[in-house]
Each structure stands twice: as structure tokens, then as C-alpha cells.
Amino acid sequence: MNNFEWVCPTRIIFGKNTEERVGEFIKQYSNKILLHYGQGSIKKTGLYDKVVNSLKNANVEFIELGGVQPNPRLSLVRKGIEICKKEHINFILAVGGGSVIDSAKAIAAGVKYDGDIWELYEGKGTLKEALPVGVILTIPAAGSEASMGSVITNEDGWYKRSINYDILRPVFAIMNPELTYTLPPFQTAVGAVDMLTHVMERYFTNIRNVDLTDRLSEATMRTIIKNAPLALKNPYNYDVRAEIMWAGTVAHNGLLGTGREEDWATHDIEHEVSGIYDVAHGAGLAVLFPAWMKYVYRHDVNRFAQYATRVWNVEPDFFNLEKTALEGINRLERFYKEELNLPITLSGLKVPDDRFEEMAEKATEKGPIGNFVKLYKEDVLNILKLAK
Helix, strand or coil, X not given: CCCCXXXXXXXXXXXXXXXXXXXXXXXXXXXXEEEEECCCHHHHHCHHHHHHHHHHHCCCEEEEECCCCCXXXXXXXXXXXXXXXXXXXXXXXXXXXXXXXXXXXXXXXXXXXXXXXXXXXXXXXXXXXXXXXXXXXXXXXXXXXXXXXXXXEEXXXXXXXXXXXXXXXXXXXXXXXXXXXXXXXXXXXXXXXXXXXXXXXXXXXXXCCCHHHHHHHHHHHHHHHHHHHHHHHCCCCHHHHHHHXXXXXXXXXXXXXXXXXXXXXXXXXXXXXXXXXXXXXXXXHHHHHHHHHHHHXXXXXXXXXXXXXXXXXXXXXXXXXXXXXXXXXXXXHHHHHHHCCCCCCCHHHCCCCCCHHHHHHHHCCCCCECCCCCECHHHHHHHHXXXX
16 A cells, blocks of 8 residues: 545535535635536526525625536636636635536636646646635536546647646535436436546556455445436435435545555546547546456456456456456446446447547647556557547
8 A cells, every 4th residue: 555645624514405504604714705607507406596595694795607518618717717806706616516616626726826727737837725615516426526626628729637736625515415306317327437437547556455445446336336227217316316426525535546546547538538529528438448448457357357346246257367357347338338328439429530649649748648557649549449
């Protein structure tokens, strides 16, 4: 096990009707905030009215900035930074899923950063302070409600890049599973994929003697695998939605990566796909992670066989562990296709193969990606071809 430091200061407020207390929690930090949200679904569901009433009852002034898209855009981030500076706003409330939260984090960083915010995402600057961010989570998937990460898409060249700083972890996250009842089946499905991939990016590691986080990761994956299909069949099952929502946070708050070397090559490749073609992040991962697995599994057949046995209940063939490993990958693909009703090829996502070279080049422009196996441009190209 590697040395590690893990800091996760996000206060989790979990359960029914917790969104009605948001004014109470914000009041501890500010009396003037930016209310940040997406395309307006929170107004259709009535959540917007609940939030506004709570803010008004707490005498918290707010300025709105809606319009966050999936794969959140740099242009809106820059607009938010401008508003916060002009209006002297010192707190951001993100109401939505990972895209809204990532956008809010970018704004929070940009207000305090002395330079253009995109410099941080290009790795050309360092973030030393940021505005505090609070969250009301409506789409369990990205885990951004308690993570250090933010992913933004720059429309100039369609680059999708990330930053990671502990100071970007939200100060609180309000998580009411009831708010996820009205999610479209597709959002529930790709959210489950995102969560699973967050765990698997950590699970496939070269570090030995990480038994505790192995077992925690396996339990988290099995929880998602069990409950995601149940949520699709019965969207109003509170207990099922609660399991999924909490699993999404645990999958990406950093706990499961403690003491481990993490990979993240598949995320880097997927960012190029969704950056150009604007596919849902989880949908891209459903295609690309199995392709990555097929490309690298021989690097550590034992770990892939362990994954197959412990996560998918594959009967181990001790005389042919490769067979066991491959069956685990097959079961993951079948789960995505048959249980979650998602495409498992790039062509199924309507992503053509004419820009594979460009995506491989952009993914590796700063050098090889991943840690489990270092991937160079040709490797990324081969994985994209496997996925087509």
C-alpha cells in the first residue's frame, strides 16, 4: 500500500426533504450567492421553488445563472466568473448533476484565480483559493458533489479537460434520493456506468496489498450492479435510489483510491470522444472501458480474474485464469447492453471512425496516459478501433 493523504471535508446532508434546509446551511457562509443550474428541469419538478423559498426564508440574496449543458461549456463558466466579480458574490450553490457542479467549481476557481480560468485546465497555472460551493444533487453519477475534480469543455477546439484540487470539494452536499425519481431511464443508466467506472479506474492498479480498498470497491460495484436495474424497473423505489445515490458519492470521493495508484486512461480517451461528439459521459465510458479492459487485461490476468470472480460471480477456472478474466469483461458488457439498455460500440453511439487519429493525438499530446498500463498514441488508437 502506498503512502497517502485523504481529505474529504464535504458535509453530507442525506435524506427526504433535506433540500428545504438549504438556506439554513448557506447562511453559515454567505448572504449573497450565485444560484447555478442546468436547462430548467428543476423548475418543472418544483425543486427551484423549494430552493428559492428556503433562500428567502434565510434572507439569502441570490443571482441566477442557468443554462449548464451536459459536458459543461467554458463560455458559461466565464460568464459566471464575470457575474460573481461584478456582484461581489462569495458563494455558489449548484443545483443539478455533475455538469452543474463541475461548472460551479470552475466558476469558484476562476473568481479567485489571477488569470484566465482555462489556464488551469491546460495545466499552466496553480489554484490556491476558491469560493465555497454548496450542492443540491439531482443526478447521482459523476460524484462531483464530494470530489476534488471539475471537467470543462472548451468550445474553441472542443477540448475537454479536468482539474483536481481539494479546495474545490463542496462544503456541503444535500442529497435527497426523492429528487432522482423523475430522471429519464437513460440518465439513470449512464449515471450507473459513470459510478462503476470511477471505481474501476481505481480498482485496476499495480499496487499490491490493498485488500481493504479492494473489498470496499467490490462492495460498491456490486451495490450499483444490483440496484441500477431495479431503479429502471421501479423509479420511485426510495431504498433503491438511496443505495445508488450514496454509492455514487463513495465511488468518487477518493476513499476507494487511498493507498493505490489509479489509472484514468479511459476517462482521458472518453473526454476526447464526448468533447467532439457531445455524447453523454457515461455512455462513452460504457463503450470504452470494456475496450480498454480487452486491450490491457494480460498485464495482470490475476487481478482481472479476481474482478470477474468477486464482482460478477464468475466461477474461477484455475487452469485457465485468462478465460475467467475474459468472462468478467463479457459480463460487464452484457450488463450494459441487456440490463441498462446502452450501446456497447462507438457506432452504436453514432460516433464515426474518421477522427480516431485526432482523438488519439489529443489524448496523448502531453505524453502517455494511464498508470496500470502506459498508453501511447498507437495504443489509444487501437482501443478506439476495438470499441468501434
